[in-house]
Structures are given as C-alpha cells and as structure tokens.
Amino acid sequence: MKDGVAFRRASERRPRRTAAALTRARQRSALRRQRGVALILVLGALTILTVMLTESQDESAADFASALTTRDQLIAEYAAKSGVNLARLLIATEPTIRKAMAPVLMLLMQGAPPQIPVWDHANRVLGAFNDSTGKAAFASLSGMDTRNGKNLGFDGAGFELDIIDEDSKININAPAHAQAIAKRNLGSQLAGLMAGPQYDALFQQRDADNQFSDRLAICGAIIDFIDPDQDADQSFCDPANPTAQTTGTEDGFYQQLPRPYERKNAALDSFDELHRIRGMSENFWSTFLEPDPEDPTKRVVTVWGQGKVNVNTANPQTILALICSNANPQTTLVCHDQVEAMKFLSAFGMVRMFTKGAPMFGTPDVFISALQGKTMLGTMFAAIGLQPIQIVNTGPLKEQISTESKVFSIYATGRVQSGSRETLTKLHAVVDFRAAPPPGMPPSALQAANLMQAQATMQNAAATPSTAGSAGTGAPNAVQMAIQSVMKPSPGGTIIYFRVD
Secondary structure (H helix, E strand, O other): OHHHHHHHHHHHHOOOOOHHHHHHHHHHHHHHHOOOHHHHHHHHHHHHHHHHHHHHHHHHHHHHHHHHHHHHHHHHHHHHHHHHHHHHHHHHOHHHHHHHOHHHHHHHOOOOOOOOOHHHHHHHHHHHHOOHHHHHHHHHHHOOOOOOOOOOOOOOEEEEEEEEEHHHOEEOOHHHHOOHHHHHHHHHHHHHHOOOHHHHHHHHOEOOOOOEOOHHHHHHHHHHHHOOOOEOOOHHHOOOOOOOOOOOEOOOOHHHOOOOOOOOOOOOOOHHHHHHOOOOOHHHHHHHHOOOOOOHHHOOEEOOOOOOEEOOOOOHHHHHHHHHHHOOOOOOHHHHOHHHHHHHHHHHHHHHHHOOOOOOOOOHHHHHHHHOOOHHHHHHHHHOOOOOOOOOOHHHHHHHEEOOOOEEEEEEEEEEEEOOEEEEEEEEEEEEOOOOOOOOOOOOHHHHHHHHHHHHHHHHHHHOOOOHHHHHHHHHHHHHHHHHHHOOOOOOOEEEEEEEO
16 A cells, blocks of 8 residues: 555656657657668768779770770881881882892803892891881891981881792682683692692592592682683693593582582682682691691792792792693602602702702793703702703793792781780781882873873863863863873882781
C-alpha cells in the first residue's frame, strides 16, 4: 500500500512532456537512426568522380599517344619518300659515273664499259642525307664528315634503302605482248628453272587447288593466264620437243573453283597476283618465286622487268635457268645432275664475291664466250671447276639477256625514334628508267615552244571570258599540250608501282 502511494506521488511530481518536446524527441531519434548516410553519399560521389577522372585521363593519354604515333608515321613516311627520291637520283647519275670510269672499266674487260651497280651501295652513298648513322657510314666511305653540314639529313628520323634490280629476274609478264617469241623465251626460262630432278617430288603433290600439276601444266597456266589470246599452248614450255602442238582453247578451270573468276589475259600489276594462277602452292611459291619474303634479292621472277635478264646482276639460280633453257639438257650436266648444279651455283657465287659485285660481262657475247670456256672469265670459271657449256644456238640466248638494267624496285623504310618507341613506315616503288633522259638535259626547242604556246592560249582564254565559244575551241589543245609538258619523261624515271605498308 505504501509502495503504490509512493509511486503515484512520484508520477504526480514528474513533469509532463509537451507535444513540441515529443516531436523533438522523435526527430532526435530519427537522426540517430540516419547517422552515417552523409558519409556514404560523400564516398560514393568521390568514387564516381575518381572513375570519371581516370577515364578522362586514359582517353586523353590514348588520344595523345595516337597523335604522336600519327605524327611519327607521317615523318617516317616522308623520310622513306625522301629515300626513294634520292635513290632515283643516284640511279639517274649512273651513266655519268660510268662515263667517268670508262677508261678503267675498258682495261678490265672487253667491249663497252658495263653498267655500274651503284644501287648496291645506296645506303652509304646517300648517308650524307640520312640520320647520324647514315652520316657515319658516308664518312667511312668518303672520308668527309657531314655532321656539321647545314640542311643535310634528318633530326630524329632516317631511312634505309634496298634497291632491287628487276631486270635481273625472269619477267613473268612477257606473254602480255602477244608475241610468240616472248612466250617461247618465258616458256624455256621457266622450263630451265624447274628442270632439276631435285624438284620431282614437288610436282607429285597436290597444289593449292587440290590438283596434280606437273611442270608443263604450271608453265602453260602461267602463260595462258597472262597472254591476251584464248588459246592454251604448252608447246612453249617444252623446248626440247619441236613437235609439240597447241592443246586447243583454254579450259574453264578457274570457272569450276568454289569462287570462280576469269583469267586476266593481260599483264599482272603486282607480284601478289601470281597467287591466282593454277598450281601456286606454298611449296612452289617458296621454291621458285619467293624463297625469302624478307629478302627480295632472292626473288627469281618479276612482273616489272623490261623482258631481258641482266646477267651482270642476276643471281646464280636465274643464270642457271637461262643456261638450261638454251643448252641441251641431256649433254649439259648442270641441268640434270644435282651435284653439278650445286657446284655451278657455288662457283658462280664465289666469282661474284671475288669481284665484289663489279660487272663481269660487257656484252652478251662476252657472257656466252665465258660459258664456253673462252676469254679470261672462261679461264677463271674453268679454274674453279666449271666445265664449259656448249650453247648450240646462241641467237635465242642473246635475245633473252642484257648487260644493263632499266627497271628497279626501291624498298625504303622510314624510321622515327621517339624515346623508347620506334615507328617504321615501308614504301615499295618500282621505277622505270627506259625513257628517262640524262640528268640536266634541257627540254627540246619543240617542247619549250609547245609549253609557251599552251600557257599563252590558256592565259588568253582566262582573260576573255565573254568569248567562251572561241576560247573553248582552242582550250582543249592548250590543255593537252600542258598535260604533255607535265608528263614528259623525267630523269628520275617513271614510277609504275607504289605501295605503302
């Protein structure tokens, strides 16, 4: 009883809470329950901002690196183009160099002085216009230091040159001229190239089209793919069989493929188009066409040559193919004996090393005489174990060879070193010098008069727009003459193929 009274009295003494106090209490309770939410929101906002900043930084770095790469690629491309133009200049000056060295060359060999392969030394000769490495190579060659020269070479960029003599190789495009003699020459050359018995196993396998193609089939397919007529003819590929006849019209082999296509019946524009010809398996390609893709000097065939093989620059395998295409294969050991063939290739390469790349043959007659064991070169060949080779009919062989080259492939690699990053750009230009005039020759009086007349006519047409009818009559002639003046042959040759890698 006393406890209940005491509790009641204590309750009466406790102050009653007002509505405002209760509201404030509830708010404080709610705040205590929401404590830490603001911190979570702040951390989330910082995380999002960090991700956005990192992504923006990565994009900026990627864009900056891409801009630097594009800049370096452009510099490397123009460095490679400079190398191509300098190489054209070097080749164009060869006749002048040959003329100056004619007395010395005529003492070493018979006949007119041969072409000097200046392109083999392009990197050292043109080093004065290259980077520091090229300038050092030029200094070791000439004894002149050009590192302090003004407006010479590159700063942070350079180029490397590989100049390939396309006339030192068998020209696959010869049948495009629609001449029987061109087909016969190519057929005999291809037959000589594939004649070795060491290649028998290659022609007993299936080719790239899952077909069995022997030597005659592949040789005939090459000629038929390029020549403009519709006749299939393998007689050109069998020079030892004078009774061989044509096989009729070209078959529809390419039309029966899963992806059919037509024969080109025209000259090939690039070396890669040879892949479209029947029988071009990987083994055949690596054996006869392109033994080393990284070394174009080992190529045996071309699609850009002038038609004749330069025996001064051709590799030993090409020389052997020429010999076997014009000699009696039954009596010529190098054409059917693998050991003798390897001996010929090694001996011919040894002579090339001994002469340090200097031209050995002044004329085709000197080359044929050397093969027959005559002249000083023939004596040298006999001394190293090469047996004289008898050419029954030298006329066809003379039609297939020359001692001067006019078509060149220039492989230029431009490089830019930026810190630890190196940027490379590769160019391949094929230059034809067959119509190139000597450097420094002024245009003829007729060309100069045509150019002046074209300029005067075009100026008059532009100055009198109201007489459009009369001006239009003479304008085409003026434009034509202007185009002819621009397209006139250049001492640096004519670029017939250009590719950027």
